Amino acid sequence: xxxxxxxxxxxxxxxxxxxxxxxxxxxxxxxxxxxxxxxxxxxxxxxxxxxxxxxxxxxxxxxxxxxxxxxxxxxxxxxxxxxxxxxxxxxxxxxxxxxxxxxxxxxxxxxxxxxxxxxxxxxxxx
Amino acid sequence: xxxxxxxxxxxxxxxxxxxxxxxxxxxxxxxxxxxxxxxxxxxxxxxxxxxxxxxxxxxxxxxxxxxxxxxxxxxxxxxxxxxxxxxxxxxxxxxxxxxxxxxxxxxxxxxxxxxxxxxxxxxxxx
DNA sequence: AGTATATTTGCAACTTAGTTGCATTAATAG
DNA sequence: CTATTAATGCAACTAAGTTGCAAATATACT
Numbered sequence: 001x002x003x004x005x006x007x008x009x010x011x012x013x014x015x016x017x018x019x020x021x022x023x024x025x026x027x028x029x030x031x032x033x034x035x036x037x038x039x040x041x042x043x044x045x046x047x048x049x050x051x052x053x054x055x056x057x058x059x060x061x062x063x064x065x066x067x068x069x070x071x072x073x074x075x076x077x078x079x080x081x082x083x084x085x086x087x088x089x090x091x092x093x094x095x096x097x098x099x100x101x102x103x104x105x106x107x108x109x110x111x112x113x114x115x116x117x118x119x120x121x122x123x124x125x126x
Numbered sequence: 127x128x129x130x131x132x133x134x135x136x137x138x139x140x141x142x143x144x145x146x147x148x149x150x151x152x153x154x155x156x157x158x159x160x161x162x163x164x165x166x167x168x169x170x171x172x173x174x175x176x177x178x179x180x181x182x183x184x185x186x187x188x189x190x191x192x193x194x195x196x197x198x199x200x201x202x203x204x205x206x207x208x209x210x211x212x213x214x215x216x217x218x219x220x221x222x223x224x225x226x227x228x229x230x231x232x233x234x235x236x237x238x239x240x241x242x243x244x245x246x247x248x249x250x251x252x
Numbered sequence: 253a254g255t256a257t258a259t260t261t262g263c264a265a266c267t268t269a270g271t272t273g274c275a276t277t278a279a280t281a282g
Numbered sequence: 283c284t285a286t287t288a289a290t291g292c293a294a295c296t297a298a299g300t301t302g303c304a305a306a307t308a309t310a311c312t
Contacts (some may be wrong), residue, residue: 005259005308010205027298043299045260061240063189063269064298088237102243103220103281110245111214117228119236131279153269154306164291169270172287190269191296 004048009037011030013045017055022086023068023093045085058114060086068095087121094121130174135163138172143181149194149210149219151186184240186212186219194221213247220247 012033016024026057030042035113037045046067062108066084083100086093100115130136138159142150146218152172156165163171172193180194190211209226212219228239 009261018247021174028300039298040263040300041261048218048240048260049260059185059189062289063185063191065189073167083239085234096229096231098231100226100241103224105211105224105243105245107248107251108211108245109251110243112245113241113243114208115226115239115241117231117236117239119231119238122233125233133279133289135290156269165269166271167290168293174289 004052007045009041009045012037012048012056013042013049016066021069023058023066023095025093026065026123029067030102053092058084058116060065060091061116061118066093068093083115083117085117085121087124089124090116090120130178133171134173135167136175138163139168139175140180143193143195147195149184149192149221151219152191152193155193179248183240184210186217187242187244192219194219197221209241211245211247213250214244215246215250217230218247218249 013029016029016032026043026046029046030039030120033040033042046057048066050057053070056070057065068084073116083096084093085096094119100113102110102113107112131184142155142158152169156168156170159168167191172181172183174191176183179196182196183193186192192201194210209222209224211222222243226239226241228236
């Protein structure tokens, strides 16, 4: 179901994620492409790529949207239960390959969770 | 150090939290008091109450700011490691009295974490 | 290749959450 | 009850994200 067309904008965005394979904030992407892709288009491309299971999104410390490449996400079932780590020094975000166990909650039906761990990243620890 | 004066605005805001003791979004508070307290003042009162360790803040699903009464938070050391639960049906948020264990991360210094669990709340499960 | 169709894009204008500066008001100390 | 300092209201602003619509472009079909 190639709902997502391989346009120039899509290629550019995907290249950005291939380059450093970390999470990138929408703001950063909009800024990075501000002479090549329109702001609105960046938002829409990211939206489509998320729908297609290529990227997944989450919120950083200030409620800013970030995207990262999906590894184990399929189009319909996003396994977004992995935590993200945001550095308080440089602000960069990594996806962590760790599983966080969400406790069973009586009388509640859990469908997902967002975990954002804050601290100093590997680079900033030196 | 009574840096926070007991003004009318502060009393009104505190009453709101005493009333239902759940988390309340800033948007809700601004709206609730829109004929009694100026929007800017609501933001500033919440800010001060958080500094004083009376309330703690966190972000809901759409990056909207929420506040909840602190139980074990002191003025200088906020023990904000408890998770929050946001209902996907009614949108309300509870503080959970559960501890989430953050895994040890090699080469990183963890200073905190924000955990937002999503699902159906007790009321909406019936 | 050339054309039809549907998706994608750019633009401008808008919405919404949150912030800032500054003059006025009100709480507390003395 | 006055002086001092913190708190408030207002208006204007910032920044992230959205919407509608006309123009452009990718794909499917012949």
